[in-house]
Amino acid sequence: MKTQTAPGPTGTASADLKIVPRRHLGRWIGAAAVVLLLVWLAVSFSRAKIHWPTVQEYLTVPVLIQGIGVALLLTAVAMAIGLVLGVVTAVMRLSKNPVVSGVAWLYIWVFRGTPVYLQLLMWFNLALIFPVIGIPGLYSGRMIDILTPFVAASIGLGLNQGAYTSEVVRGGILSVDEGQTEAAQAVGMTRLQAMRRIVLPQAMRVIIPPVGNEVIGMLKTTSLASAIGVSEILSEAQHIYYVNNRIMELLIVCAVWYLGAVSILSIGQFYLERHFAKGSSSRQLPMTPMQRLTSIFGTKRKA
Amino acid sequence: MTTNVLVRAENVHKSFGLNEVLKGINLEVNSGEVVCLLGASGSGKSTFLRCINHLETLSNGRIWVGDKVVGYRQDGNRLFELSDKEAARQRRSIGMVFQRFNLFPHMTVLENIIEGPVLVNKVKPTEAKRHASELLARVGLEGREQSYPRQLSGGQQQRVAIARALAMKPELILFDEPTSALDPELVGEVLDVMKDLAKSGLTMIVVTHEIGFAKEVADRVAFMHGGEIVELGPPLEVLGNPQHERTKAFLSRVF
Numbered sequence: 323m324k325t326q327t328a329p330g331p332t333g334t335a336s337a338d339l340k341i342v343p344r345r346h347l348g349r350w351i352g353a354a355a356v357v358l359l360l361v362w363l364a365v366s367f368s369r370a371k372i373h374w375p376t377v378q379e380y381l382t383v384p385v386l387i388q389g390i391g392v393a394l395l396l397t398a399v400a401m402a403i404g405l406v407l408g409v410v411t412a413v414m415r416l417s418k419n420p421v422v423s424g425v426a427w428l429y430i431w432v433f434r435g436t437p438v439y440l441q442l443l444m445w446f447n448l449a450l451i452f453p454v455i456g457i458p459g460l461y462s463g464r465m466i467d468i469l470t471p472f473v474a475a476s477i478g479l480g481l482n483q484g485a486y487t488s489e490v491v492r493g494g495i496l497s498v499d500e501g502q503t504e505a506a507q508a509v510g511m512t513r514l515q516a517m518r519r520i521v522l523p524q525a526m527r528v529i530i531p532p533v534g535n536e537v538i539g540m541l542k543t544t545s546l547a548s549a550i551g552v553s554e555i556l557s558e559a560q561h562i563y564y565v566n567n568r569i570m571e572l573l574i575v576c577a578v579w580y581l582g583a584v585s586i587l588s589i590g591q592f593y594l595e596r597h598f599a600k601g602s603s604s605r606q607l608p609m610t611p612m613q614r615l616t617s618i619f620g621t622k623r624k625a
Numbered sequence: 626m627t628t629n630v631l632v633r634a635e636n637v638h639k640s641f642g643l644n645e646v647l648k649g650i651n652l653e654v655n656s657g658e659v660v661c662l663l664g665a666s667g668s669g670k671s672t673f674l675r676c677i678n679h680l681e682t683l684s685n686g687r688i689w690v691g692d693k694v695v696g697y698r699q700d701g702n703r704l705f706e707l708s709d710k711e712a713a714r715q716r717r718s719i720g721m722v723f724q725r726f727n728l729f730p731h732m733t734v735l736e737n738i739i740e741g742p743v744l745v746n747k748v749k750p751t752e753a754k755r756h757a758s759e760l761l762a763r764v765g766l767e768g769r770e771q772s773y774p775r776q777l778s779g780g781q782q783q784r785v786a787i788a789r790a791l792a793m794k795p796e797l798i799l800f801d802e803p804t805s806a807l808d809p810e811l812v813g814e815v816l817d818v819m820k821d822l823a824k825s826g827l828t829m830i831v832v833t834h835e836i837g838f839a840k841e842v843a844d845r846v847a848f849m850h851g852g853e854i855v856e857l858g859p860p861l862e863v864l865g866n867p868q869h870e871r872t873k874a875f876l877s878r879v880f
Contacts, residue, residue, distance in 0.1 A: 504680055505727035505786075509741030509793055510717035512709050519744060523731050601731045601773035 376571040380562070381578065389555030390579040393544045396475055396554065400544070401537055403480025408487025413517060415492055426488070433485035438478070439546055445478040446471065446550040475547035483540060490532045494525030526598040534591035538584050555579060631656040631691060631797060631828050632677065638685035639672055639852075646672045648852040649686070656796075659829045661839035661860070664849035665875055670832040673849070674799050677830065678719040679712050690719060690797060717745060720790030720798035724805050726782045728774040734761070734785050735770035738792045746793065753792070760788040764818050780811030784818055791822075798822070800831040836879055840864055848872045 380386060414426035433441065449465035456462025469477075498521045506516035548557030559572040596610070632654040639647035647669045654660050662670040675681045677688055679696030687704065688695045696712055697704040707715070729737050738760060739753035748756075761767055764784040774782050783803055790798050800819070804812040816838050823829060823842045833839060839846050839860055846863045848856040850871040856863050867873045 499727075501723060501725055501727040502729065505721075505723060505729070507680065507713065508678060508716060508719075508721035508723075509789065510713050510745040511741070512713040514709075515713075515744060519740065520729055524729075598731075601733070601775060 370570070372570050372574070373568065374571075376568050377574050380568075380572055380575045383562075383575075385553075385558045385562075386555055386575060386579065389553060389558040390583060392472075392552065393541060393554040394583060396472070396479065396544045396547060396552065397537065397541045399476040400479035400483055401540055403476065404483025404487045404536075404540075405533070407481065407484025408491050409522070411484060411488040412491035412495060415488065416495060430485045430488055433482050434489075438482045438543060439549065441482055442475060442478040442546060442550050445469065445474040448474070471547070471551040474550055475544070475552045479540065479543065479547070483536065486536060487533060490536070491525065491529055494527075494529035495521055497528045498524045523598065527595075530591065530595050530598060534587070534594075537587055537591075541583060541587070542580065629656050630654070630689075631658075632830065633689040634673075634677070634686070635688070636686035637673065637676060637683060637688060639669075639676060639681060640684045645684075646852050647676070647684075650852075650854055652847060652854060652857070654797075654828060654830060655844075656828055657826045658844045659823045659831065659842055661843040661846045662830065662832045662849060663834070663836070663839060663846060663875070668849040669852040670849050671801050674801050674830060674832050677797075677799055678716050678721055679707075680721075682706065690715070695719075713745075717741075717793055718796050720793055720795035722783070722786050722790055722798065722800045722803050724802040726774070726779070726786045726806070728782055728786055728789070730774050732773075733770065734766070734772050734774070734777070737774070737785060738789045741789065741793050757788070757792060760791050761785075763791075763821075764788050765814070778811060779807045780814045783807065783815045787815075787818055787822070797828045797830070800829060800833070802832050802834065804833070804835060834879070836864060836876070848875070850875075 411426040411429055414422045415430075417423045417426075446469070448469055452465055454462055455465050455468055495517075502520050502524065503513070503516045506520040507513070511519065544552075544554050545556040547554055548560075555576055559576050563569045563572045593610070630653050632652070634650050634652045637647050637650040638645070650669075650673055652660075662674065664670050672681060676683055677690065677695060682696065687697070687699075693715060694704070695715060696707055698707055698711075699705075729740065732740065735754060735757055738757040739748075739750065742748040742753045742756070743750055758767070758770065761769060764787055766781060766784055766788070769777070769781070769785075774785065777785065787798075787803075803819070804815050807815065812835070816835065819829070819831070819838070820842050831839075831843070843860050845858060846860045847854045848863060848867075848869065848871070850869075855869045856867065856872045863872065864876065867876055
């Protein structure tokens with residue numbers, strides 16, 4: 323038998339050839355550029371007239387912690403409203419009933435088509451149209467008593483969010499194969515049962531990443547609620563720097579709190595995505611950081 | 626021998642827009658009988674099968690399963706389409722196995738099988754699980770309860786789908802090309818399970834391209850062409866000595 327030789331002037335046996343992995347020169351240049359940029363930013367921040375002890379001092383001021391708390395609470399309430407409305411209107415839009423799908427379409431058209439800021443102002447001033455509210459014979463109250471800034475902001479942000487979430491959910495539902503509904507119907511489920519038990523859980527996989535995005539967006543949008551008198555973190559910070567003039571310092575404090583809150587939300591999203599990835603791939607689920615840690619130490623102990 | 630008719634289709638028409646897919650199907654299937662529907666693609670076999678459990682509405686005609694008209698309520702000389710809830714109730718006793726399995730990918734094998742009985746028939750979960758394990762053994766998949774569909778081969782998935790249909794204790798199972806999406810070496814295991822079911826006396830209507838299976842298992846074979854049943858009879862007659870031009874042409878192409 324003849325041994326295989328590589329083409330070229332000097333034939334070498336395959337066994338003697340050395341395989342060299344691809345060199346990633348671009349990555350090194352890129353990383354160096356990023357590091358340089360960061361150093362430059364750090365230097366300019368430290369040279370600027372930022373009084374860092376002030377930042378540290380205001381980081382734990384109760385009003386600001388309360389402010390981020392209000393922002394988080396508003397995010398939770400508005401997202402809850404938005405998700406429920408989003409799922410309901412998405413199912414409505416896909417309905418064969420033209421009245422039902424028409425109503426859903428109208429809702430999305432109105433609430434997606436006007437600025438959130440405008441909607442917030444409208445909810446806050448709703449008393450101009452409906453001065454009193456109530457159930458005839460049971461209860462009635464003045465609108466301005468019921469629609470406090472926080473309630474108005476929750477409803478305003480929630481309804482606006484619902485219109486966007488609706489489209490996300492609709493996309494998720496459409497991504498699930500029609501055969502799934504048919505198989506569910508074939509075992510005697512109604513369309514609604516099939517939607518709840520079979521289609522929506524599968525749609526979640528597609529829905530969660532963009533909704534996670536929107537939760538984070540919502541956290542930041544809550545700062546608009548200061549326009550109607552909700553005391554969230556950014557408006558509280560403004561109140562402080564109007565007095566002491568430490569503008570940059572207080573804005574940095576806010577940024578730190580927002581970044582912290584977003585990081586926690588992102589962790590929640592990771593676990594949620596993992597939960598709904600069940601059965602979606604023949605590969606194993608991505609490891610949680612805890613599992614990764616134990617697996618690292620596990621192998622070390624074995625070795 | 627007394628035979629009672631389980632499925633009766635009378636003058637079934639179905640159009641999608643201007644395209645008339647079924648042009649007056651008449652067929653009776655007795656209780657315990659296995660009927661295979663053969664024919665080229667586009668001859669209306671699958672559409673007819675889907676009409677039997679009202680996954681498709683009818684344009685004309687009626688289909689009875691047992692003593693009930695499927696999907697409609699007759700009042701005088703009108704047929705009113707049933708509500709979604711009533712149609713769902715009727716489908717409980719009609720199982721269906723799909724070409725692409727359509728298992729629920731987010732559920733384990735066990736959850737796939739017990740979903741219908743527990744949610745729809747209100748069977749106790751413990752009882753449903755016990756029955757599911759029995760059914761899995763029957764289709765040759767004992768011990769695979771906790772697997773997810775993606776972890777199974779096509780043949781195994783289709784056998785789970787059959788177990789899922791059986792879990793509802795149906796009086797009739799519809800098979801829509803159950804082996805067409807399978808690799809050739811996996812077809813046999815699914816057909817074996819189906820043969821077993823046929824022997825147990827289950828009423829089956831099978832849309833298939835497996836002539837061998839039809840010959841061996843079917844009590845009768847219906848050959849469809851252009852939305853009509855052009856030939857109907859015992860497999861040896863229809864397949865061995867076809868009378869209709871279309872049947873002859875089809876069989877000569879298949880063999």
